Amino acid sequence: MKQTIKLFTIALFAGAFTLFGYKYFIEKEGTLFVQEQENPTTIPTNFNYTKAIPFNLDFTEAAEKTVHAVVHVKNTTIARQSNSIQSYFFGGAQPRAMIGTGSGVIISADGYIVTNNHVIENSSQLEVTLNNNKTYSAELIGTDPNTDIALIKIDADEELPYIPFGDSNTLKIGEWVLAVGNPFNLTSTVTAGIVSAKSRDLNEMDGKSQSFIQTDAAVNRGNSGGALVNTRGELIGINTAITSETGSYVGYSFAVPSNNARKVIEDIMEYGNVQRGILGITGGNLNSNIANQLGIDETEGVYVDGVESGSGADKGGIEKGDIIKNIDGQKIGKFSDLVGYLGSKHPNDTVQVTLLRDGSEKIVPVTLVKLDTYEIEYLGLEIRNSNPTELNNYGTDHGVKVNRALNKTMKSYGLENIIILKLNDYSISSIKDVKQIMNQRDYNEPVKMTFANRNGEVNTFIFR
Numbered sequence: 001m002k003q004t005i006k007l008f009t010i011a012l013f014a015g016a017f018t019l020f021g022y023k024y025f026i027e028k029e030g031t032l033f034v035q036e037q038e039n040p041t042t043i044p045t046n047f048n049y050t051k052a053i054p055f056n057l058d059f060t061e062a063a064e065k066t067v068h069a070v071v072h073v074k075n076t077t078i079a080r081q082s083n084s085i086q087s088y089f090f091g092g093a094q095p096r097a098m099i100g101t102g103s104g105v106i107i108s109a110d111g112y113i114v115t116n117n118h119v120i121e122n123s124s125q126l127e128v129t130l131n132n133n134k135t136y137s138a139e140l141i142g143t144d145p146n147t148d149i150a151l152i153k154i155d156a157d158e159e160l161p162y163i164p165f166g167d168s169n170t171l172k173i174g175e176w177v178l179a180v181g182n183p184f185n186l187t188s189t190v191t192a193g194i195v196s197a198k199s200r201d202l203n204e205m206d207g208k209s210q211s212f213i214q215t216d217a218a219v220n221r222g223n224s225g226g227a228l229v230n231t232r233g234e235l236i237g238i239n240t241a242i243t244s245e246t247g248s249y250v251g252y253s254f255a256v257p258s259n260n261a262r263k264v265i266e267d268i269m270e271y272g273n274v275q276r277g278i279l280g281i282t283g284g285n286l287n288s289n290i291a292n293q294l295g296i297d298e299t300e301g302v303y304v305d306g307v308e309s310g311s312g313a314d315k316g317g318i319e320k321g322d323i324i325k326n327i328d329g330q331k332i333g334k335f336s337d338l339v340g341y342l343g344s345k346h347p348n349d350t351v352q353v354t355l356l357r358d359g360s361e362k363i364v365p366v367t368l369v370k371l372d373t374y375e376i377e378y379l380g381l382e383i384r385n386s387n388p389t390e391l392n393n394y395g396t397d398h399g400v401k402v403n404r405a406l407n408k409t410m411k412s413y414g415l416e417n418i419i420i421l422k423l424n425d426y427s428i429s430s431i432k433d434v435k436q437i438m439n440q441r442d443y444n445e446p447v448k449m450t451f452a453n454r455n456g457e458v459n460t461f462i463f464r
Contacts, residue, residue, distance in 0.1 A: 181227070
């Protein structure tokens with residue numbers, strides 16, 4: 001008995017000593033280690049981070065609903081390749097077929113498919129392969145380069161699976177989405193991510209404002225024209241672009257919002273072209289520096305720098321100096337928010353514009369007017385027809401107005417908001433006149449442009 005008690009006492013003492021040693025040496029050292037690593041350095045590894053997915057979120061239903069409605073699009077273009085010095089200088093280069101691929105989304109059971117304009121651009125032949133490996137020739141219905149949306153159609157013997165449109169205006173940052181497409185010719189590929197930003201403008205410096213959904217779902221070459229869907233399997237975007245120094249996905253991808261794509265498609269089907277509705281203002285983003293320059297406190301919204309005479313904004317009572325904060329309940333924090341929302345609207349639609357004027361909030365109903373423009377590619381200028389009030393302000397009775405310069409050179413020349421009076425000494429009264437002159441000109445000859453500026457001064461430039 002004494003021996004047993006002796007052994008028990010020794011074991012108890014040893015256990016206590018061990019516990020004391022662990023507490024004093026091990027845990028103390030561990031605590032010191034954490035304190036020393038307040039600013040840990042990053043160690044490169046091959047470990048790939050996987051986004052944590054909520055345990056109750058299931059992507060399988062959305063994937064099953066959509067994967068059969070996303071198609072592989074093959075675009076065959078004919079290019080002439082010079083294979084000798086003689087053919088380079090004197091012509092006679094041999095035609096060569098070039099093939100590009102991308103994705104498309106079936107949006108109706110009778111075979112209408114939406115894709116990107118850059119996927120089908122300059123095509124001489126279009127071919128569509130379904131998820132069941134059936135291949136069809138496709139017909140080009142129409143395109144809109146401004147939004148990079150195109151509509152094509154195939155004729156199948158049976159009703160096709162399609163993806164219904166969702167409301168992209170209701171998307172929230174952080175919401176889970178799936179990208180469905182054919183990257184690198186790998187058909188029926190589904191990737192997951194979240195909405196990481198809305199109303200993203202990739203071309204702020206170009207003057208061509210855009211409004212994309214930004215997501216971190218993996219999108220690569222070949223995904224263009226494919227579907228961005230929510231967890232209910234609804235189409236909320238058309239995957240269009242990535243930002244990358246390598247040409248491959250590095251964490252961000254961009255999609256045309258479904259509301260904008262749907263509006264473009266409806267216009268193409270009904271009118272053959274896109275009908276754009278505008279407020280009729282010029283303006284820009286706000287920030288702290290601009291707010292200080294303008295003597296205002298607001299750093300979010302769209303500052304109205306000018307109102308076009310006779311436009312919906314003019315008739316609705318919007319004035320220079322107003323700050324647009326909201327349209328139809330949609331927050332307008334920057335100019336791309338405005339562009340994105342109006343891109344889903346039609347001419348003659350009425351929108352409720354909430355604005356600030358002299359510190360007071362005001363709601364103004366504005367009927368959108370149709371924007372009829374034409375891009376003079378050779379000059380890098382976008383023009384529109386002028387109204388009588390504008391012409392009178394410029395001291396002329398004819399001409400078309402430059403809506404915007406499309407490159408930095410034309411902007412530096414101060415050619416925005418001028419009135420073009422003549423091209424190659426032919427008087428101009430409308431966009432139709434400009435198209436006719438540019439189509440009939442000798443492409444080896446320079447273009448002579450006579451215009452009036454805001455001060456009514458007439459100048460002439462020659463572009464070679």
